[in-house]
Amino acid sequence: MKTKLLLLAAAVGAATAQAKLNVVATLPDFGAIAQEIGGDKIKVTTIARGTEDQHFVDARPSYIRLLNQADVLVEGGAELEIGWLPPLVAGARNAKILSDAAGHVILSRSIHLLEVPNGPVDRSMGDVHPLGNPHFSVDPANGKNIAGALTETFSRLDPANATYYEANLKRFDERLDKKLAEWTKLLEPHRGTKVVTYHKSFDYFLERFGFQLAGTIEPKPGIEPSPSYINALIQRIKSAGVKLVMIEPFRPHKTPQYVAQAVGAKLLLAPGSVGGNEKVKDYFGLFDYDVAQIVAALK
């Protein structure tokens, strides 16, 4: 009798666990937003860490097993993950997340991409943004597009909980609108501030808040700078009044520090995604942290 009850309990437990949508997100921002929408109806796992370069993620083979069990795969697209995701998806052999499956979300399709090239870009030139800038989640307004796309997918795959996902989306959007107004107000006095970044990873953020990108430490996305490039960069922007050299904490610090000193700017370590440092734990926290850092640095 006791055994029977235990077995029954285990079966119920398994059924409950199975009912949760199993979501795998490539990047922490996508995983964080998925969690906001999915709440306790989904289980989210994120592949990349916030301290990793999103183009060059350490894609351990253990993720193949994870993807094999996934109901949903959320990726950014625009070739952001092209260097590491395709072998994992191929290895997973899971029809639910193949390219045109309902469980495969390509978020860039819901975003107005910046810096889309007019003509074909030769990848041999090393540019890792051949379809436009894929770092769109650093504009909080794009967070709403991401949340909307995820709500649609979760609702389609799990219609029993559609109203739950819709309610979470509404709450997320309202909170984001309120916070966006707050961040905009805090940064308003600094509109037009000139900034140097390491990679073209903050362009959407700068565009949103009216900052200007004066140059990048990398000569092209994904290409490390030479000393002569850095000297030319300094010559070009020396008299431009650059106030900030803003880099993600995981980038090399030495060259950005050198450039900051040479042009009279402050070096700012700004996470570019959730988990970029230990203080940035969710999508709202990312902007709370970065905006506060910027305001403090420009005081």
Ligand SMILES: [Zn+2]
């Ligand atoms: Zn990039």
